[in-house]
Amino acid sequence: xxxxxxxxxxxxxxxxxxxxxxxxxxxxxxxxxxxxxxxxxxxxxxxxxxxxxxxxxxxxxxxxxxxxxxxxxxxxxxxxxxxxxxxxxxxxxxxxxxxxxxxxxxxxxxxxxxxxxxxxxxxxxxxxxxxxxxxxxxxxxxxxxxxxxxxxxxxxxxxxxxxxxxxxxxxxxxxxxxxxxxx
Numbered sequence: 001x002x003x004x005x006x007x008x009x010x011x012x013x014x015x016x017x018x019x020x021x022x023x024x025x026x027x028x029x030x031x032x033x034x035x036x037x038x039x040x041x042x043x044x045x046x047x048x049x050x051x052x053x054x055x056x057x058x059x060x061x062x063x064x065x066x067x068x069x070x071x072x073x074x075x076x077x078x079x080x081x082x083x084x085x086x087x088x089x090x091x092x093x094x095x096x097x098x099x100x101x102x103x104x105x106x107x108x109x110x111x112x113x114x115x116x117x118x119x120x121x122x123x124x125x126x127x128x129x130x131x132x133x134x135x136x137x138x139x140x141x142x143x144x145x146x147x148x149x150x151x152x153x154x155x156x157x158x159x160x161x162x163x164x165x166x167x168x169x170x171x172x173x174x175x176x177x178x179x180x181x182x183x
Contacts, residue, residue, distance in 0.1 A: 025051060025052060025053035025055075025057065025132070025133050026049065026050070026051055026052075026053070026057060026094065026130055026133040026136065027049075027050045027052070028047050028048070028049055028050075028128065028136060028138055029047065029048045029050065030047055030048050031045060031046070031047035031138055031140045031141075032045070032046060032047070032140060032141055032142070032143040032146055033045040033046075033111075033118060033124045033126075033140045033141070033142045033143070034046075034118065034142060034143060034144050034146065035111075035114060035117070035118040035142075035144070037117075037144075038117045038119075039117075040114060040117070040118070041112070041113060041114055042067075042110065042111060042112050042113075042114060043066070043067070043110075043111040043114055043118045043124075043142075044073075044104075044108040044109060044110050044111065045062075045102070045108065045109040045111070045124065045126060045140050046102045046103050046104060046108055046109075046148075047102050047138075047140070048099055048100075048101050048102075049092075049094050049099060049100045049101075049102070050098075050099050051094040051095060051096055051097065051098055051099070051100075052097065053096055053097075053132075054096050054097070055096050055132060056093060056094065056095050056096050057093075057094045057096075057130050057131055057132045057133055058090075058091045058092065058093050058094060058130065058131045058132075059072065059091045059092045059094060059100070059128055059129070059130055060072075060090075060091040060129050060130065060131055061091065061128075061129040062109045062126055062127065062128050062129070063126070063127045063129075064109075064111060064124060064125060064126045064127070065115070065125065066111055066114060066115060066116075066118070066124050066125070066126075067111035067112055067113050067114050067115060068112065068113030068115065069111075069112040069113055070109065070110065070111055070112070070126075071087045071088075071109075071110045071112065072087065072088045072089075072091055072092060072107070072108075072109060072110070073085050073086060073087055073088060073107070073108055073109070073110040074086055074088050074106060074107045074108070075105055075106060083105075085110070087110075088107070091131075092107055094130075103148060104148055109126065109128075111124075118142045118144070119142060119144075120142055120143065120144040120145065121141065121142060122141070122142040123139045123140065123141055123142070124139070124140045124141075124142060125137070125138070125139055125140075126138045126139075126140055
């Protein structure tokens with residue numbers, strides 16, 4: 001392998017290991033994306049947002065060319081104890097000096113109408129838009145094997161009712177889940 005190729009490969013590997021920064025206020029860490037399989041019409045991205053600034057900020061939008069539509073979503077337990085995904089049009093607050101986690105079974109970036117299957121190891125280019133920090137571009141690796149402890153603990157806390165993220169993602173695209181933009 002030539003020096004140029006080695007340098008490019010090392011630079012790309014380092015970009016996945018380091019958090020993304022906007023100024024020195026907002027950083028994104030531990031990002032990954034997934035779908036429920038080769039025929040899935042939807043996928044999602046998860047990550048930690050850190051705000052080291054002294055002003056609150058808010059993730060207000062996300063975009064990606066991997067899907068026809070990209071939205072900020074969360075899971076809400078309805079009156080019958082059923083978890084449903086909902087768009088969060090106002091976005092997610094990130095307090096000054098604090099964090100906001102986007103995790104399976106909770107808040108996430110939703111990719112609806114995938115243009116191609118998300119294969120393990122693929123890279124998804126995403127642009128996150130913050131009220132104050134502006135746009136942050138990320139290259140997020142697809143990890144179909146990851147099993148976060150957060151998902152399991154959320155399932156336990158909700159009595160197993162937080163739902164199956166993979167089934168929820170597919171049902172959302174099939175119209176089995178209602179979209180409620182009033183939240």
